Amino acid sequence: MKSLFILLISVFIASGCATHQSPTGRGQVLLFSSQEINQMGEQSFAQMKQQEKISRDKKLVSYVDCVAKRVTAVLPDQSVNWEVVVFDSQQVNAFALPGGYIGVYTGLLKVAENADQLATVIGHEVAHVLANHSNEQVSRAQMTGMGMQLADAALGAGGVSNKDLYMAALGLGTQVGFILPYGREQESEADVMGVELMARAGFDPNQSMQLWLNMAKQGGDQGPELLSTHPSHSHRINDLTKMQAQVMPLYQASKGKVQNSCQKAK
Template sequence: MKPLMMLVILTLLAGCATHQSPTGRGQTLLFSAQEMDQMGAASFEEMKKQQPLSKNRQVNQYVACVAERITAVLPGQQPNWEVVVFESEQVNAFALPGGHIGVYTGLLKVANNQDQLATVIGHEVAHVLANHSNEQVSRAQMTGVGMQLANVALDAGGVSNKDLYMSALGLGAQVGFILPYGREQESEADIMGVELMARAGFDPSQSILLWQNMAKAGGSQGPELLSTHPSHDHRIADLQQMQAKVLPLYQNTQSSVKNSCE
């Protein structure tokens, strides 16, 4: 049975679908868009049950306005995005496949204006556009298969202390493989997100101020090597380099932007 198990696992790994991200990075995506939309919808419904929703009408309208301007410039056929504000001190936001955006009220204390809020929402929506959720779920799936493969190999080789080896493999997988959104994905979402906000008529130079605010709010960071996010300095430097490209996009939209969200 062990040679057969090995063959099945190797065949599954060989059949992975390889794609390119919007910036040309290689991705392995095992799930269809429909499957990811179903996962996104189920996850969002669960979050709405578990976390309190903001009842502040003004805050909800403000966040929805910014989000709607971002989603209006997305390429291709896009769903009607559902936007929910969660009452929480977390300085965070997220977007899920299938057209779902969540913003925590704590973020509004750091994102000081509509342009800075658009920076975060554009970044989170970019994660969805770039199939980062699919990539992460696929990596987690492959990690599980990889652990099975390692288990079979250790059994076949008569290796003692198998639990120790498996624990070590699991630690390596957690640090470098299946943590949500690695640094490459975060950098990719920064690049795509700042272009989205500029096309939606939000000032991309505010993205730099937003991450400076984040740096002040976040305090000291651990080493970038063990972080799923780029360091604040690295992120700000990348955004500064992007300004020459995205400022003209922002300037070209000014005549067509009719209403401020604030």
């Protein structure tokens, strides 16, 4: 299997379609086009909306939408119209998908105590999309043989099979997301990019550390679903602490430009 894996990587690299760099300079293997990976995101999100209960609490939805819109408003690509859905579930979780989709579970709002802390999570999840982590995961799945049917479904016309594998490879934090979760390198990368996004959007990056402290209190040592494959709490908080000197000037510069104050629903 190891020899086959190396051979597959060599073939893909030789074909000229594999090597890329992430926004932080990390090497990536990306085998799918943006159109293909966005289609996967669209189909997975549609399935999520069918399977999960969607919140009808207008104040709550408006609050989450406000935070998400401020974060996505500072993204370099403004051609994407991001869809935000709040799922009525006790899961302490959130996700973002290629193609412009954000899902937030109501359970997260009990841990993210204010808009700044919610922006920490949304910024982190959107950063996964910006850094092509979904494409990277699906590509890894294909190269190891786990994603051949997934690739066939993605590239073919008509109905989509193996939807659970789609969702898992895209890194969704539901029960199927543990099959192919984002790696720790990707999670750390999303932390770095996400805290910069929230600062540019006018959210206090100091609150990012408090958010993860709150997370650490949930579910014992393992933490909630969102943290199942993430770096340790102390490692993550140390990294974010080091980032403060870099991102606080961005926050200070953005505060006067923010027009929409997102108030958490009572």
